[in-house]
Amino acid sequence: MKRTEIATLGEFGLIDHLTNNIKLTQPSSLKGVGDDAAVLNQEGKKTLVTTDLLLEGIHFDLVYVPLKHLGYKAAVINFSDIYAMNGRPQQITVSLGISKRFSVEDLEEFYSGLQLACEIYGVDIVGGDTTSSLTGFTISITCIGTANEDKIVYRSGAKETDLLYVSGDLGASYMGLQLLEREKRVFAGSNEVQPDFAGKEYLLERQLKPEARKDIVALLDEQGITPTSMIDVSDGLSSDLLHICKQSNVGCRLFEERIPIDYQTALMAETFNMNVATVALNGGEDYELLFTVPLTLHEKMNSVKGVHLIGHITKPELGSYLVTRDGQEMQLRAQGWSHLTEE
């Protein structure tokens, strides 16, 4: 593959090169890349803002993450935060820190993934900052979205007796990561043997190229259902459910047997000798939507495909518990990232 040193373009040349084919498609994007700030028009709607920082060696390993996938994922995880507010992502700004190790072609790959995600989700790239870094690849993306004021869903609105739903299935992304980490160890130093991922594509896709649940937000809207609370599952079902409970000042019961798990996830957990429920509860990076709706909407929810009833909300004094398959109650615990404690 061709390798063009970044130094041949210089700072301004590099930014031009990466952004010159970026088109604005959203009516609310008045002015994009190329001035001190982007200009957006959000009249009559509320503006949502979310941001994510991804660091090489912490959030991704370029040994097995293709740059195009990384660009795609970096955008999608921000869109997911906007959908989790029942909003629609509209614009992103992209800041990159890049070391000399990366070529212009590498950055083109990354941008091609970013742009693909933006095309699919209908989002514009409107600004950013590109700088050199001493080590590794740093990605900071901020996403702007809009929502009608009466449709915004916070983490804090869950009420006693509300039903708890989650979209898709959980734990696959984490098992995909375990699989990639194992292959990296096995094949370290060997260029001849290619890892065999046949039959495990779903796990890899969930880890490397996750999607945000735009479809679920649209389905709920079609049915006229506004959740009382919502969050996207990024830290893990257990942590994210506790965010809802804490901010809504409620308790919950989550039923182990109802947690949706894909067959490949279960199989891989067995191979790794892991408890699949633990994987689904604490794995994270699922980017599914976890939300609550009033009990009265139970029947209406039947017409929303792709979501699963996994529990209900209780009075705060009843606490937040997982009800296991054998009827035991186990207190839910937040995991969050543990990079800082692991070091």
Add this chain to the structure above:
Amino acid sequence: MKRTEIATLGEFGLIDHLTNNIKLTQPSSLKGVGDDAAVLNQEGKKTLVTTDLLLEGIHFDLVYVPLKHLGYKAAVINFSDIYAMNGRPQQITVSLGISKRFSVEDLEEFYSGLQLACEIYGVDIVGGDTTSSLTGFTISITCIGTANEDKIVYRSGAKETDLLYVSGDLGASYMGLQLLEREKRVFAGSNEVQPDFAGKEYLLERQLKPEARKDIVALLDEQGITPTSMIDVSDGLSSDLLHICKQSNVGCRLFEERIPIDYQTALMAETFNMNVATVALNGGEDYELLFTVPLTLHEKMNSVKGVHLIGHITKPELGSYLVTRDGQEMQLRAQGWSHLTEE
């Protein structure tokens, strides 16, 4: 000084600790830290968005940059981009990558600087992301501002015969950096001798605790003057003026003898055996406003204090030149950052 390991708080504890005393003060900040996204209300105005990524070892050296100052500066340089659009900064999101080297107290220091800047400029912190990093300190700030549509000033509006102004003075921040770098080399390894910065406070302040020119934007507004183009001087007068010329498709004449330079800057340039005009042209990090106004507003501009007429705009075919003290014309050149080429 007390040192609390970040691990004792954990991710969610750390975020709570750093953000629990953050108050929202802007009417447009509907919901801040603590959900998937912040919620802003910008009805009837246009939204401006800008972002900056700062990396340890590239943009700052913690050997001589106090964390409180770094927090202040990180916020202010984003405000400066919004003022450069003739807008008003309203909210920021703050993402930090932190290694184990940093304690909770260190981050409190950083946040105290951020919050001081936000108080002074009337800006709310509405979100962010905190993550661990393998090496160094990473700061990504995104700033949201507002402006009336007919008041937004782009880089692209300069017209032939427009007058070119710059606020404050130039080159001081760069000389402050040179001074700090020299003292770092001189005092490397020595804990006993303290560097003597007496008489050089202005240079240090310009480097370590710059201000954004909120006052100039307000003064222009009071006089009913909307510049035809504007940019903040971050890369250096030469580079930033060329941005205006390129995007406006015009040329310019910049008069060396009119470039405002502080006495301390000139003195320090002499000490370092540097050409002070080169320092003012290419130093950067001045965060002054560089703007153009129609020739007809010349007299009105006399009532705007703190700005200097330094040149004028020409037809594009006349090119972009510095007119030196002895009447020679030298082509202006963009410098930008050169980290990637220097490595």
